[in-house]
Amino acid sequence: MTQAANLAAPALHESHLSAVTPEKEVRMVDDALLFAQAALVVESGSPTAIADAAEEARAKKHAFEMNKLSKRLHREVGQAITDFNMIEDGDKVMVCMSGGKDSYGMLDILMNLQKRAPIQFEIIAVNLDQKQPGFPEHVLPEYLTKVGVPFRIEEQDTYSVVKKVIPEGKTTCSLCSRLRRGILYRVATEVGATKIALGHHRDDILQTMFMNMFFGSTLKGMPPKLVTDNGEHVVIRPMAYCREKDLATYAEHRAFPIIPCNLCGSQEGLQRQQMREMINEWDKKFPGRVDNMFTALSNIVPSHLMDRKLYPFETIKATGTPVKGGDIAFDEDEGCGDPSDGLPAETKVSLSTISIRKAT
Numbered sequence: 001m002t003q004a005a006n007l008a009a010p011a012l013h014e015s016h017l018s019a020v021t022p023e024k025e026v027r028m029v030d031d032a033l034l035f036a037q038a039a040l041v042v043e044s045g046s047p048t049a050i051a052d053a054a055e056e057a058r059a060k061k062h063a064f065e066m067n068k069l070s071k072r073l074h075r076e077v078g079q080a081i082t083d084f085n086m087i088e089d090g091d092k093v094m095v096c097m098s099g100g101k102d103s104y105g106m107l108d109i110l111m112n113l114q115k116r117a118p119i120q121f122e123i124i125a126v127n128l129d130q131k132q133p134g135f136p137e138h139v140l141p142e143y144l145t146k147v148g149v150p151f152r153i154e155e156q157d158t159y160s161v162v163k164k165v166i167p168e169g170k171t172t173c174s175l176c177s178r179l180r181r182g183i184l185y186r187v188a189t190e191v192g193a194t195k196i197a198l199g200h201h202r203d204d205i206l207q208t209m210f211m212n213m214f215f216g217s218t219l220k221g222m223p224p225k226l227v228t229d230n231g232e233h234v235v236i237r238p239m240a241y242c243r244e245k246d247l248a249t250y251a252e253h254r255a256f257p258i259i260p261c262n263l264c265g266s267q268e269g270l271q272r273q274q275m276r277e278m279i280n281e282w283d284k285k286f287p288g289r290v291d292n293m294f295t296a297l298s299n300i301v302p303s304h305l306m307d308r309k310l311y312p313f314e315t316i317k318a319t320g321t322p323v324k325g326g327d328i329a330f331d332e333d334e335g336c337g338d339p340s341d342g343l344p345a346e347t348k349v350s351l352s353t354i355s356i357r358k359a360t
């Protein structure tokens with residue numbers, strides 16, 4: 001096991017502290033509180049006492065749910081770090097802070113893992129103040145000082161550049177992203193960071209995959225770890241396994257001082273927003289579909305796609321020897337699918353059981 005692999009251990013260990021399942025524990029807590037409320041009704045008959053008991057029950061249930069959510073997010077981040085060897089002993093991780101829920105959550109979880117990890121690594125938070133009108137520049141410095149993490153605020157007026165170059169009404173994301181990326185890479189070099197951590201989550205990765213398919217004619221997503229084009233930096237996405245809705249709930253619970261983006265995030269009709277709405281709709285209508293799509297990103301079969309750079313289609317020949325994963329790979333998943341759940345139906349009939357008569 002690598003040194004980074006041990007990062008997941010503390011979070012994973014917590015989930016095995018009790019043999020009682022989380023769902024059963026929730027029911028046990030609810031039942032106990034209901035009995036307590038019933039006892040108050042019998043003993044006192046006081047509406048105030050009953051209301052207080054009900055409020056206490058809600059508070060305890062909320063605390064339990066938030067504790068469970070926190071453990072899940074910490075476990076998922078630890079697992080991503082493990083799977084892709086994102087953080088190693090002696091690393092200096094530059095956590096990019098935008099002021100949004102995702103970057104706050106990433107910093108919070110990484111700081112917690114840092115305290116319990118069996119390896120030593122540093123964290124420095126970096127925010128790029130792009131001089132957007134009305135940007136509350138005091139919020140992040142005050143928060144970062146409060147939580148006690150080293151930080152740097154880089155002030156660069158990219159807002160004026162973007163507004164000058166991009167015509168009114170056009171999407172500013174592309175230019176803004178390139179400018180921001182270049183500045184952050186420079187800052188990473190200046191602060192001596194060995195890893196650059198970005199706050200992209202599972203939903204971002206899926207949205208990017210569909211954007212590339214629909215608008216870029218490429219089958220690629222957002223890798224959890226990559227080396228920058230100039231070869232100088234390693235970028236990591238520790239929250240690659242985390243759901244956006246979980247991070248939103250966590251941010252609300254932790255009361256992070258969220259700073260909205262008024263430059264690009266609020267523009268109407270963005271392609272990413274279309275992808276977000278599509279995926280969210282699937283998640284509501286067909287539970288499990290989004291999970292399957294995300295898992296598929298880790299189960300690539302180049303021989304069953306069409307990229308000649310990844311598989312030598314031009315040179316393959318029949319050898320008379322069975323090939324694992326050949327055309328029979330589709331026999332069990334080419335069913336029409338059950339429209340009620342949106343998932344592929346399995347073909348239960350084996351070809352060996354079918355009597356095929358020769359045509360006359």
